[in-house]
Amino acid sequence: MAAPFTNCFGSQDRSIGPDPCSNLDAVDTLKKIQGIINSYLASASADGRSAIPTPQLSPVPKFREDGKGKLNPEDLAGGLAEAVREDADRTGRWAARDSITSEKMVVASSPQLSINATQTTDSRHHSPQAHLAMSTNRNSGAEASDKGTDTELTGSKMEPDGPADQVPKGSSSSNPGSAHGSEAKPTSPLNTGLGLDRIRRLVDEVSLKISQATSEDAARVVAATGAAEIADAVRPPGDTILGWFANMSVISAVRLFLCWGAFDLIPAGSEASITYADLARRINADEGLVVRVASMLTSSHVLVHHPPSETQPVPSLSHTPVSLMLLSGQPMSAMFSVMYKHINAVSTILPSYFDTYGRTEPVGPAHIPTSYLAGHPEEDYFSLLKKDEAAMKNFNLAMRITSRRVPVTGMYDMSNVLRAASEGRETVWVDVGGGDGHTVKEFLRAYPGLKAEQCVVQDLEEVVAAAQQQDEEELRGVRWVALDFLKEAPVQGALVYYLRHILRDYSDPVAVRILANVARALTDPAARVLVSEQLNPDWARAPRPPPLYAAFKDFSMLSIGGKERSLPQFAAVADAAGLAVSAVFRDDATPHAVVELALKGVVEGAEC
Numbered sequence: 101m102a103a104p105f106t107n108c109f110g111s112q113d114r115s116i117g118p119d120p121c122s123n124l125d126a127v128d129t130l131k132k133i134q135g136i137i138n139s140y141l142a143s144a145s146a147d148g149r150s151a152i153p154t155p156q157l158s159p160v161p162k163f164r165e166d167g168k169g170k171l172n173p174e175d176l177a178g179g180l181a182e183a184v185r186e187d188a189d190r191t192g193r194w195a196a197r198d199s200i201t202s203e204k205m206v207v208a209s210s211p212q213l214s215i216n217a218t219q220t221t222d223s224r225h226h227s228p229q230a231h232l233a234m235s236t237n238r239n240s241g242a243e244a245s246d247k248g249t250d251t252e253l254t255g256s257k258m259e260p261d262g263p264a265d266q267v268p269k270g271s272s273s274s275n276p277g278s279a280h281g282s283e284a285k286p287t288s289p290l291n292t293g294l295g296l297d298r299i300r301r302l303v304d305e306v307s308l309k310i311s312q313a314t315s316e317d318a319a320r321v322v323a324a325t326g327a328a329e330i331a332d333a334v335r336p337p338g339d340t341i342l343g344w345f346a347n348m349s350v351i352s353a354v355r356l357f358l359c360w361g362a363f364d365l366i367p368a369g370s371e372a373s374i375t376y377a378d379l380a381r382r383i384n385a386d387e388g389l390v391v392r393v394a395s396m397l398t399s400s401h402v403l404v405h406h407p408p409s410e411t412q413p414v415p416s417l418s419h420t421p422v423s424l425m426l427l428s429g430q431p432m433s434a435m436f437s438v439m440y441k442h443i444n445a446v447s448t449i450l451p452s453y454f455d456t457y458g459r460t461e462p463v464g465p466a467h468i469p470t471s472y473l474a475g476h477p478e479e480d481y482f483s484l485l486k487k488d489e490a491a492m493k494n495f496n497l498a499m500r501i502t503s504r505r506v507p508v509t510g511m512y513d514m515s516n517v518l519r520a521a522s523e524g525r526e527t528v529w530v531d532v533g534g535g536d537g538h539t540v541k542e543f544l545r546a547y548p549g550l551k552a553e554q555c556v557v558q559d560l561e562e563v564v565a566a567a568q569q570q571d572e573e574e575l576r577g578v579r580w581v582a583l584d585f586l587k588e589a590p591v592q593g594a595l596v597y598y599l600r601h602i603l604r605d606y607s608d609p610v611a612v613r614i615l616a617n618v619a620r621a622l623t624d625p626a627a628r629v630l631v632s633e634q635l636n637p638d639w640a641r642a643p644r645p646p647p648l649y650a651a652f653k654d655f656s657m658l659s660i661g662g663k664e665r666s667l668p669q670f671a672a673v674a675d676a677a678g679l680a681v682s683a684v685f686r687d688d689a690t691p692h693a694v695v696e697l698a699l700k701g702v703v704e705g706a707e708c
């Protein structure tokens with residue numbers, strides 16, 4: 101590993117943030133949140149129920165089954181309870197299996213799944229029984245930890261039974277893990293999510309997770325996620341839906357300001373602002389219209405509103421750290437355009453897409469929602485992108501976003517890589533689908549022992565040509581090689597083949613094709629393929645719903661025919677490509693991980 105340094109949390113920092121010891125103290129912030137929640141809890145009714153009223157719904161017929169008429173909700177609660185009990189049993193087994201995961205695991209047997217490259221459907225065929233038997237790697241050198249697959253809050257594995265108030269009426273399940281020792285209170289499905297137990301549990305979870313965070317950045321992610329979850333638990337249910345409308349309006353206003361170039365016209369200095377009138381004049385719009393659109397952005401804290409004052413007699417607008425990320429040329433601004441298309445624009449055609457292709461997961465690479473939206477369903481995502489230079493440029497810029505939620509370095513144990521580099525190995529690192537080289541750059545920065553000359557970046561011809569033109573100083577010496585990873589093997593003989601955010605763009609059959617091509621380049625038994633992506637639990641059987649960020653990333657992948665995967669799903673595609681999982685390295689604040697693969701037969705215990 102690279103020389104660890106001690107951060108303000110007194111432990112090895114695993115994140116490369118601009119300022120891991122910034123002024124925000126996540127622990128203090130959490131204490132304040134706790135104070136607010138505690139005063140709320142103190143004011144809640146004494147019978148243990150939330151002070152938030154249960155919504156009064158119209159008496160519509162609810163549970164119909166094949167036209168056989170209404171089911172008795174009481175019976176349903178009993179039936180549900182039974183189903184939940186069975187599920188809890190299964191869940192318990194899965195949680196137990198997942199809880200033996202450690203920083204580094206060795207696959208002791210190959211997966212029970214098989215996928216062949218011509219298969220046309222994917223995850224629905226994955227048997228829940230498919231699993232990997234795992235044991236702690238004696239060579240890892242990393243302290244074993246019982247982290248669950250997700251370390252963001254909702255996905256945590258701290259309490260496998262899930263919140264007590266998610267147990268439907270009639271269930272005998274109790275809540276032995278509650279920090280308060282309270283028994284699960286029977287609730288009707290209508291009351292789900294409104295109980296005090298859930299709030300107490302969330303507050304405890306946030307506290308615990310923050311105390312476990314290894315860096316300020318990681319603590320911030322956990323505190324922010326936790327605060328949002330607590331807010332969700334406290335919020336009156338109608339407000340939740342009204343909140344969606346507000347979010348839709350914020351997105352629409354951001355898009356208008358981006359299209360009008362309005363963010364760029366606001367001066368960026370800390371004291372600087374622009375009057376509404378001046379902004380309206382410069383974008384050729386009515387001032388009244390600008391005020392209405394900008395109000396969405398000031399009320400959502402994207403921009404700051406300055407009322408008339410003695411020094412500034414006319415009202416004006418200024419930037420926040422959020423709007424500064426939306427300036428032209430900023431990766432997050434470029435990502436907004438990508439996500440707007442993948443999520444918002446695609447949502448307008450999704451029902452028609454599934455009517456046309458059937459309600460199945462897209463298998464791609466062609467006939468995916470984004471190509472259907474573009475009116476060229478026969479094209480795949482990247483072929484369409486290649487034809488639009490501006491869109492391609494925007495996409496590559498978007499890939500550069502740096503966020504603690506999508507880490508690059510800090511997860512993988514680089515000892516072997518650095519040893520090979522110091523021994524003068526010619527080709528150490530090949531970044532397959534490495535774009536403009538921004539991830540290689542992060543590795544070169546974080547691990548000076550690795551030399552640019554020992555690295556190769558491979559991508560589509562157009563992307564490589566554009567990257568070479570940029571001629572970035574930090575990337576001088578890196579070898580650029582054009583390749584189509586759907587058809588060709590990368591350069592042979594490297595120690596590491598690194599695929600970050602590649603497999604998630606594709607369905608299983610296509611992912612197998614890519615991995616099989618990479619496997620053909622592995623000439624050295626020590627060679628490893630590193631898949632750096634989100635690692636999901638089996639969401640349908642997980643004790644808790646996924647973290648919102650994890651869920652949205654997977655959902656947005658649907659529009660390009662891709663998906664985020666669980667470890668058994670990664671193992672299955674690897675197996676079909678002649679590879680096996682040799683180790684897993686998890687991030688400490690997000691579900692991101694590096695899944696290490698080796699040729700089958702060279703991994704300890706793996707079947708040939």
Ligand SMILES: C[S@@+](CC[C@H](N)C(=O)[O-])C[C@H]1O[C@@H](n2cnc3c(N)ncnc32)[C@H](O)[C@@H]1O
Pocket residue numbers: 482499500532533534535536539558559560563583584585586599600601602605
């Ligand atoms: C989602 S981006 C990931 C980029 C980079 N690895 C990262 O983590 O930011 C996918 C990358 O794969 C490249 N790509 C797409 N199709 C490809 C193909 N058939 N052959 C080679 N590269 C391809 C894209 O140009 C893009 O750079």
